[in-house]
Amino acid sequence: MSDTPILELRHVSKSYGSVKALTDVSLKAYAGEIIGLVGDNGAGKSSMIKTISGVYTPDEGEILVDGTPRHWRSPHDAIAAGIETLYQDSGLAPDLTIGSNIFLGRELRRRSLLGRLGFLDQRSMESQAMQELEKVGISIGAAKRTVSELSGGQRQAVAIGRAAMWAKHVIILDEPTNHLGARQSIEVLKVMKAARDRGLCVLFISHTLPHVLEVTDRIIVLRLGRIVRDAPTSEFTVESLLGTITGLSQ
């Protein structure tokens, strides 16, 4: 693990009018770790990921990627810097094939005059999509199937696989196991671990504390816009984590 954090927040604050969403938030995240980001509703989880992913600009403080200060003007800037975000339920286009979804917005064109005219190399996209998904532990029968034919867990796994495939540094997952059954959630957690093992930093936002405890290396607890605890996962139990989130015990 390199000493330079792949993602660093230094004294970041953000408010909407008189509401302080984030107050003096600092964190360091490294390649090859899964960080759980937990907190009650309104604790600032959403504001934090939206700041990292370029939806919001912080009022104060700075964001560093691989040691270099960066300023996002839009989510595109964050994506270009290697940070992929999977928002709650943003998901995939159900009518398109798995391969088309994986390459959505980054289509491969044919290597001919037709390619210059915008014609797509569908076959390459589907075979590459299969290979890349297998790298993160998702085996799909054929990338030609439409996403609407997949179960909820499979869809989420494909969505995360997509983010993992394109992210150079960080993937941010906002409640990826929401609405999923136990078995489907396990599939999703497996994909997260595979992404970490490939050297990505995974930010995992969730209310499902057992999932957080199972998959993360470190947990950051937010309360009322501040980081109140940042410690290795081994130091938490469901009870102590719940206590920290609610502020009833530290």
Next chain:
Amino acid sequence: MPPNQVTPVTEVPRWRSLLANQLTVLVVILVVLMVLLGNHNSRFFTSSEMSFLLADFSGLVLVAVAETFVIISGGIDLSVGSVMAVSGVLAARAMQPLINSHTNEAVVLILGTLVALAAGALAGAINATLIVGFNVVPFVATLAMWYGGQGLALVWTGGQPYGLNPGAQTWSAQTIPGLPFVSWLSLIVIAITVVLGLVLRKARYGRYTFAIGSNNFAARAAGIGVKRYVGSFYILSGALAGLTGMFFDIRLGSGAPTTGQTTTLIAIAAVVIGGTSLFGGSGTYIGTVLGAAILIVVQDGAIFVNVSANWVPVVVASVVAVASIIQSGRLRLRRRS
């Protein structure tokens, strides 16, 4: 077994997958209709009848294919019929003074085509501005354009068609040597249709059309300029309606304010019969082409077997209803499989 193995596709009975295939259903309907008409009177298959059929088809298919893009993207364009009329009227107005002035025919035609194309694209751009710029629902924005367009077509003609000289009609009537009933005009229309079909299925533009209709948010999150694309669908639709307006100028030898009065709804019917979902995200252009062909065969066939003109819309409407029932049954089959 690797982790996260996706369950394999279950085998679907052959008859069911054939039935569930919309192309099969549409081709069967089309063939049955034509056989019935041919049986009734073998004159149906003569080259003059066929050329008539093809000409009517050409006056619908471009608008229907454009509508397919719009509907797949999750929108609708109700204005195409009026845009056809306005564009045709403006093109006729531009061409009329040149017709008897010894100007080269090709120059006159190109001028007319450019005027019609520009007028249609402008109308589409107004739709696009309302929808993308001001967030007006496509149904309302294009309904306003449809109504306003009808008015403008009447205002600019005083209600009377702009006559081009009778020679104008012969421009289109010339058939291609070796092909008994295909006119040059129809060939151009078919060529544009094929290109648009390829773009929808094989090119990035088509891919984004589906993506936007399937999940607008996901498309935006993937970095697709959704607003720009949505705007372009209405401009495309307007431009093709403009071209169709020019098509009718040539075919009828005049620019009439009444052109395209029923085209909007027939085009949408063709799209729906072709299996495109009005909710966006799925559909095919071949389905639309077949849907348009079926509607034209029914309409012209009804006239051919001497159904009185007033009853023809009722016959067409019945076919639309029956085809829609078959389509919805097909979707149920597919979902069950």
